[in-house]
Amino acid sequence: MKKNIVLFGPQGSGKGTQAQLSSKAFRIPHISTGDIFRQNIKEKTELGQKIEKLINSGKLVPDDITNEIVKERLQKDDCSMGFILDGFPRTLNQAQFLSSFININLALEIFISDEEAIKRIGDRRTCSKCGAVYHLTHLAPREEGVCDKCYGDLIIRDDDKEKSVKKRLETYHKQTEDLINFYYKEGIYKKVDGMQTIADVNNAVGEIIKSLT
Numbered sequence: 002m003k004k005n006i007v008l009f010g011p012q013g014s015g016k017g018t019q020a021q022l023s024s025k026a027f028r029i030p031h032i033s034t035g036d037i038f039r040q041n042i043k044e045k046t047e048l049g050q051k052i053e054k055l056i057n058s059g060k061l062v063p064d065d066i067t068n069e070i071v072k073e074r075l076q077k078d079d080c081s082m083g084f085i086l087d088g089f090p091r092t093l094n095q096a097q098f099l100s101s102f103i104n105i106n107l108a109l110e111i112f113i114s115d116e117e118a119i120k121r122i123g124d125r126r127t128c129s130k131c132g133a134v135y136h137l138t139h140l141a142p143r144e145e146g147v148c149d150k151c152y153g154d155l156i157i158r159d160d161d162k163e164k165s166v167k168k169r170l171e172t173y174h175k176q177t178e179d180l181i182n183f184y185y186k187e188g189i190y191k192k193v194d195g196m197q198t199i200a201d202v203n204n205a206v207g208e209i210i211k212s213l214t
């Protein structure tokens with residue numbers, strides 16, 4: 002059976018890492034809408050320029066653009082055995098759109114508490130010069146407050162400050178509640194405890210994917 006998987010989890014849940022690990026283990030592509038956006042912006046495609054304008058003016062990429070990109074991507078050959086979709090769907094509308102053209106077999110949530118998300122993101126430090134990202138508990142710089150690579154000052158990005166994180170978590174929960182209900186009714190919703198180690202989360206995710214028959 003195909004492994005058509007949607008993966009979701011709050012910021013700090015490590016879902017990107019898990020998506021990559023499972024993508025390798027099961028040889029199905031990891032498709033991140035964020036990556037597709039960034040790629041298009043980098044290559045200055047027509048789409049990329051459109052997206053860049055939206056992002057620079059503080060707007061979200063509208064559903065019709067995101068939907069089209071995802072639909073096109075999922076129809077490529079490398080998705081014939083399945084895929085792990087990361088960052089999409091975020092809303093009920095997007096989930097309904099997705100189900101209108103493809104059969105999803107698993108909607109997997111990597112769950113961490115808000116407290117943990119705030120802590121994990123709060124421990125993130127970014128170099129003000131080169132943009133390198135550190136993490137105080139598992140990727141600490143050699144010298145406190147100083148970038149290993151360029152000796153720039155390490156800062157907490159505005160986006161990583163507690164107030165911004167709380168606001169994003171609120172939005173996440175509001176949207177995800179609808180998604181969970183939708184996929185729960187379809188009988189394909191599963192949840193993994195994201196508070197375990199990366200390896201344990203990976204094992205738990207792997208077991209669930211293996212059980213898709």
Ligand SMILES: [Zn+2]
Nearest residue numbers: 128131148151
């Ligand atoms: Zn640096």
